[in-house]
Amino acid sequence: MHQPLRQPRASLYHPYTVYAPYHPGAGQDTTAPVTIVGGGPIGLVTALILARHGIRSNVLISECQVTEGSRAIVFTKRSMEILDFAGVATRVMSKALPWTSGNSYYKGERVFRMETPVDDNDRFAPLNNLQQNWLETYLVEAAQAQPLIRLCWGNRLTSFTQDDSGVALVVDTPEGEYTCRTHWLVAADGARSTVRQQLGLALEGDSYEGRFVIVDIRIDLDLPTERLAFFSPDWNPGNTILMHKEPDNIWRFDYQLAADVSSEEALKPENLAAAVNAQLQMMGYQDKDWEMDWASVYSARALTLPDYVHQRVMFVGDAAHLLPIFGVRGANTGFQDAMDLGWKLAAVVNGQADIALLQTYSADRVSAAREIIAEAGKSTRFMAPPTAGFRLLRDATLGLSLKHDFVRPLFHWRTSRAHAYRESPLNSAQDDNAIMPAAIENGSVFVNLKLADGSYLYDHFDEGFQVVYMGGGQGPQVAPESLRQEVRALRAIGRPVTLHVLGSADAAVEPHGDHIAYQVAAEVLRQRYAVKGGEVYVIRPDQHVSARWQQYAWGCLSQYIGQLPGSTGHKEN
Numbered sequence: 001m002h003q004p005l006r007q008p009r010a011s012l013y014h015p016y017t018v019y020a021p022y023h024p025g026a027g028q029d030t031t032a033p034v035t036i037v038g039g040g041p042i043g044l045v046t047a048l049i050l051a052r053h054g055i056r057s058n059v060l061i062s063e064c065q066v067t068e069g070s071r072a073i074v075f076t077k078r079s080m081e082i083l084d085f086a087g088v089a090t091r092v093m094s095k096a097l098p099w100t101s102g103n104s105y106y107k108g109e110r111v112f113r114m115e116t117p118v119d120d121n122d123r124f125a126p127l128n129n130l131q132q133n134w135l136e137t138y139l140v141e142a143a144q145a146q147p148l149i150r151l152c153w154g155n156r157l158t159s160f161t162q163d164d165s166g167v168a169l170v171v172d173t174p175e176g177e178y179t180c181r182t183h184w185l186v187a188a189d190g191a192r193s194t195v196r197q198q199l200g201l202a203l204e205g206d207s208y209e210g211r212f213v214i215v216d217i218r219i220d221l222d223l224p225t226e227r228l229a230f231f232s233p234d235w236n237p238g239n240t241i242l243m244h245k246e247p248d249n250i251w252r253f254d255y256q257l258a259a260d261v262s263s264e265e266a267l268k269p270e271n272l273a274a275a276v277n278a279q280l281q282m283m284g285y286q287d288k289d290w291e292m293d294w295a296s297v298y299s300a301r302a303l304t305l306p307d308y309v310h311q312r313v314m315f316v317g318d319a320a321h322l323l324p325i326f327g328v329r330g331a332n333t334g335f336q337d338a339m340d341l342g343w344k345l346a347a348v349v350n351g352q353a354d355i356a357l358l359q360t361y362s363a364d365r366v367s368a369a370r371e372i373i374a375e376a377g378k379s380t381r382f383m384a385p386p387t388a389g390f391r392l393l394r395d396a397t398l399g400l401s402l403k404h405d406f407v408r409p410l411f412h413w414r415t416s417r418a419h420a421y422r423e424s425p426l427n428s429a430q431d432d433n434a435i436m437p438a439a440i441e442n443g444s445v446f447v448n449l450k451l452a453d454g455s456y457l458y459d460h461f462d463e464g465f466q467v468v469y470m471g472g473g474q475g476p477q478v479a480p481e482s483l484r485q486e487v488r489a490l491r492a493i494g495r496p497v498t499l500h501v502l503g504s505a506d507a508a509v510e511p512h513g514d515h516i517a518y519q520v521a522a523e524v525l526r527q528r529y530a531v532k533g534g535e536v537y538v539i540r541p542d543q544h545v546s547a548r549w550q551q552y553a554w555g556c557l558s559q560y561i562g563q564l565p566g567s568t569g570h571k572e573n
Helices: 041-052 077-086 089-093 132-144 194-198 269-282 330-349 356-383 388-401 405-411 481-492 522-529 556-563
Strands: 032-037 057-061 074-076 097-099 101-106 109-115 127-129 149-153 156-163 166-172 178-187 204-218 227-231 240-246 250-256 291-304 313-315 465-470 497-502 509-511 516-518 536-539 545-549
Touching (some): 032 041, 041 057, 041 077, 041 132, 041 330, 057 178, 074 077, 077 089, 077 330, 089 132, 127 240, 194 313, 204 269, 269 291, 330 356, 481 497, 536 556, 545 556
Parallel strands (some): 057 149, 101 227
Antiparallel strands (some): 074 127, 097 127, 101 109, 204 250, 204 291, 227 240, 240 250, 536 545
């Protein structure tokens, strides 16, 4: 029988809780429309997003507490928007450390400073530091308060079989095995995914030789919250060191290992201490006392499955792809998986769409992973050169950077951003996308907007499709009656569509019978959305644009919605 850890792990800052393992009682119905394997950040966010769409799920968590150590610590603005949709962003930001800049050093000189733009219309900072164990704790608390989610602690999936109607699971627990069925299985079980292995699936891409040690220490340093990178310091020549400030006076060190040092040797306490002391001495903090909390080793990899949907099984997060941390791509990419899959799987379970919609999840997210891999590979080859040739180029860049400004942008670490689904099967092929501003093209995230009453536009989006009519130009300040009629007709037949009118002369935020009106200055709309007046945007439930028209014509919206994968008329939950 599987025996998860029964005693909480010791930590300098995080009070771990050990939860009672779950085993169904006699006669208890364990069937759920969706079962999620893995209770890390991606699995828990997937469950919360599904719950917001009204879908019940079981989450199988092999351990009986949240993960140990900092692990994923940097969360982008887009991730915070997704976490807000999942209902935990306020709690996260009550503890997280926002930041906007980073410095790169070589031979004691700062050779590059990265500044990430900040817009007053954004609710969240571009980057936010919080240890994964805190994030998981907040996600668990949110899931425990959600009646549509069952957290199954101490439950390890041992095997499964699938057929046309669902998936049969065998689950191991400290009290013995049990079996159950689910209509859909979501694999969020990480880099060593049991689900992926049992299906015999192989990841495609590159594994790099570079290995990094993570060390979390508690120390009081008088430094701002910024990303620090040190290239080829004297104590670790040819290699790279990254540093991040975390909540609770914790600092994260990531330093590259020499090729001839084993992971086991690197993790010996005396070797960890020597590395930390050498880095602190280089920075002028050799007299500072510090304590170690946690350490681990990871390798840089850029891999993905070629398909994320296999009959009744879908993959998210590290189970679907393994991405280098450079540019904070791991968890941030996984949250985007969850946001995309959540609404599509919910639509199928609720009988609002047929199974073909799930194939668009694979199309959208595999293309995102491949773009990220291509971009992350550039960062990885600079941060951890995989060959002598790449090392030669990197060292030449380092040397030139001391005297020549033109090479310094090569230090940019290409921060993770929301993927634009330019080739998505859900994008309209019969709209005005080609002649409208590229910044909000089909497939891109529709950017948020701060409203006069202090709320944000996203606050007024529900779980369905959003249609945004842009007043505020020389055109009319109210949506055309034809558009409003179409929205009413679509809602009457069960299509989840909500109309929003920006630039209305009505009150700041005022719900009407068939639309919500927002009083927004024309200049704000021009700056944020390049509005001329009369534009219409269709926004998917994951906040990505999927159709847009320069000037609306009768029937365009109904035609677009009608071409989406159709209703099955069969609800699975």
